Amino acid sequence: MIKIENLYVEINGNLILEDVSFEVKKGEIVAVVGPNGGGKTTLVKVILGFVQPTKGKVLIEGKNPKDYVKSGKVGYLPQKSSYDRDFPVSVFDVVMFGLINTSLPYKEKEKKVLEYLNYVGMQQYKDYSFGKLSGGQQQRVMIARAIISQPELLILDEPSTGIDVVAQENFYEFIKKINKEKGITVIMVTHDIGAIGSFVNKVVGLNRRLHYLGDFKEFLQKEALDKLYGSEVKLLIHSPECFTCQHFNIEVKKH
Ligand SMILES: Nc1ncnc2c1ncn2[C@@H]1O[C@H](COP(=O)(O)OP(=O)(O)OP(=O)(O)O)[C@@H](O)[C@H]1O
Numbered sequence: 152m153i154k155i156e157n158l159y160v161e162i163n164g165n166l167i168l169e170d171v172s173f174e175v176k177k178g179e180i181v182a183v184v185g186p187n188g189g190g191k192t193t194l195v196k197v198i199l200g201f202v203q204p205t206k207g208k209v210l211i212e213g214k215n216p217k218d219y220v221k222s223g224k225v226g227y228l229p230q231k232s233s234y235d236r237d238f239p240v241s242v243f244d245v246v247m248f249g250l251i252n253t254s255l256p257y258k259e260k261e262k263k264v265l266e267y268l269n270y271v272g273m274q275q276y277k278d279y280s281f282g283k284l285s286g287g288q289q290q291r292v293m294i295a296r297a298i299i300s301q302p303e304l305l306i307l308d309e310p311s312t313g314i315d316v317v318a319q320e321n322f323y324e325f326i327k328k329i330n331k332e333k334g335i336t337v338i339m340v341t342h343d344i345g346a347i348g349s350f351v352n353k354v355v356g357l358n359r360r361l362h363y364l365g366d367f368k369e370f371l372q373k374e375a376l377d378k379l380y381g382s383e384v385k386l387l388i389h390s391p392e393c394f395t396c397q398h399f400n401i402e403v404k405k406h
Pocket residue numbers: 162163167185186187188189190191192193194230
């Protein structure tokens with residue numbers, strides 16, 4: 152579905168992405184991981200056509216990103232910044248904004264907004280001020296907004312930021328569900344390495360260059376973690392409490 156070939160991005164003389172190549176297949180859930188400032192958000196913005204590559208090629212179903220995004224087939228959840236708590240916009244209107252590129256009659260749009268608010272368990276909040284919701288509730292509303300146009304590609308930049316552990320688990324269940332039920336391809340930037348192992352098909356480890364490309368189990372076992380973050384991460388991940396290690400039956404190293 153997505154083909155990225157020898158991608159370079161340079162901003163103000165700084166090389167942000169260097170020689171990045173990988174592919175995403177239809178229906179895959181791909182995690183993009185790596186340290187802060189590693190270029191994950193920049194990569195996502197290139198895929199969305201918001202940032203132009205300095206060199207290299209990005210094609211989505213054979214089209215350039217801008218044309219693909221224009222066709223309304225992409226849902227995007229930007230990396231969360233703090234929302235203005237006094238910004239006077241209702242939950243309903245936030246989700247309605249996701250239909251801005253569609254030409255349905257208003258009544259149909261209204262029905263859809265309620266359907267998708269229900270889908271993320273937020274229907275009873277439809278008239279609330281968006282800014283007054285909790286962080287996790289806001290993320291759910293933003294997800295509804297991102298998927299309401301029934302995208303073929305869903306791009307999530309750190310979707311679980313600010314969500315508590317229980318809500319996080321529900322959230323990942325939810326991602327699995329929409330991937331399965333609606334066949335949506337998902338690209339998810341995340342720092343949540345301990346929680347994503349059971350459902351991602353591919354890991355892209357990014358720190359300016361592509362440091363790792365492969366499945367999750369290999370990602371934990373190989374030297375990829377050391378290379379990507381430095382060796383401290385391995386100590387954290389390979390702790391006896393590590394759910395992911397138990398899940399994959401990875402031997403816990405004693406340090
Ligand atoms: N518009 C811009 N102008 C100048 N520098 C930029 C711009 N956008 C990104 N950068 C730089 O590119 C690098 C990568 O930023 P990016 O936001 O892609 O990282 P990230 O991997 O998403 O980090 P985080 O995990 O903190 O979200 C950073 O050093 C950042 O300062």
